[in-house]
Amino acid sequence: MGVAFVVAEELVCPGVGRFPDPSSCGAYFDCTPNAADGYDLTKDDCRGYTYSTATRTCTDELCNSRSKRSVTPDNHLHSRLCESRPDGFQCANCKTLLVCVKGQAFTRHCREDHFCSERNQFGGAVCYPGEPVACTCVKANTFRKDLYDPQEFFACSDVGAKPKAYKCPDGMTFDESSKLCRNIGGFPSCTAPGSFVNPSNCSEYYSCIAVKHGWLQSSFKCSAGTFFNDVTEMCEDPCKYQFVCQQEGRYPDPLMKGSYFECYLLGGVLKQMRYRCPGGYMWKVNFPGAGKCVEDPGYEDSGYPFHQCTIPDDLC
Template sequence: MNCQSIGRFRHPYDCGKFVDCLPDPETGKLYSREGSCNGQAFHPTFKKCGSIDKVKGCKPRSGRAIAANHKLDYVCEGASSEFVCADCKTLVNCINGTAYPEPCASGDLCAVKDAQFGGGVCYPSEPIECMCEHPNEFKVDYYDETRFFFCENQGSDPVIYQCPDDHLFVPSLSQCRSYAGLPECTSIGVFANELNCSQYYTCIFTTNGWVQKPSSCDNETHSGLMYNEQTGKCEDPCTWDTGKFSCSVEGRFPDPVNCNAYYECVEDDSYESGLRQTHHSCPDGYEWDPTAREAFGHCVVQGTRKAKCSPVKENKCFIPQDQCNATGDQ
């Protein structure tokens, strides 16, 4: 077919096919590309495939039919007989709700052009959202946020990847995250969502991979609770021991978060609290024992300490300052 303008047109010899007329980016001239309605008829007015009885006198010729992919039938919901884009490199010809995918050739991207093509079409260098503008770049797919693509070089064809089930691609993190915004499972257990510790999740490993079950501390009777990984419970975060130390009297005291260190508190009027607080560490191979030297405390050989040391572990949850100030805690 000799193309005169950009668009999707009836095939000159077969009503069961159509012809896309596209611009060649290098020459600027138009070239033609045939497509099949897979046993259906092409309706030139609506620019889509449909029932044969809708196109008067149509008798499609037999020819090579494209294969259906029922995994992509979901993109045809609400568009039973349309041309739609499943992702930046996959055009889907929806015929009676069944998906017939057509991968776009090198240099082409799936673009929606309703005026000329009545829907999606594999088009040269459009849309810009699907183009590789920078080398070594990850971008979320323009049509499906559960997919992403990698750009090896500027102007190269995007390579499409699929996130795991129940995940979407987060561009700012360049990784797939669950719909609930939960981190990826890397070990078995129950963990707090450090970005929002009112949520927590269980990680279970099966023969089919990781299973992640989200949960929430919010309920009708309590609000503001966060999941504490140390106790395995939803608690008021303002009651948590943060391990913060402040001098109240003179003396030497163990560091709540480090068994090999201690604080020294000395009266000094130049400080607002009246006490100068200094942090010290024991030498390598030694640890602080508050019971040594008649309970004045001293560094002892590691493993010989008489007092039990259970350092406070840093909590990864972000606690808004106003939340605890309102209760007078922290």
């Protein structure tokens, strides 16, 4: 979709704003201020639809020249932003202006020193010189989240420098404090396909599906009283794996590698107590009924269904 920046003899900017171009159905022009105390005139059109002077938007009425053929959206990437939205002009990101008509998205990329800005004089979004400030470089050597799209961000090498745009993978947003792309909902990043427990809340889990430009991540929640089992990849009651002493000794906890049970006779009755190894340690069996806490090498997790979870002592 091309946009011509011209000074047309038949068109004169009466001021700052968006105005109809009487030379063609659906045509209009934007007038923005420039450094010479004048106006830059940018011509555009509604891609076969008519332009309304009253609402300063492209309407859903086709021009006569297009009434017998369909109008195809030029950018399906942004079509979701126009679905179920009224006709109008809006910002997809700091550098992309959208024209929404009947749920279809038409795009205009703002030139180097212009940014997408919401302004009443234009009846919505417009490519405007130097504004909004949130889309510009006001500090050197910084990363800033895009004002309109949290999945996008830009880098600034110096004050007033040209912002260099980047985009986080699908399912992630940019976190300015850490300068990293974070998964929506705080789940760990996807590195392999499958289903995985949320280590910060074992009643939640997420799935990872490889797509063309990264990963598609979806989150789920287990029913009350159940945790996600990494081995079976199902939500289960951890108490079904509850350990029961059969004879005296110390035995590994079947739920967590960092815990163990001590079984002892008291008054002729076999009792049990659950203990936890210090942080970074796991229980190692020396022989049946005996063992000790040793440093956890970090790779012996496969046999523990809830190895990333902290199971409360009084859960079962």
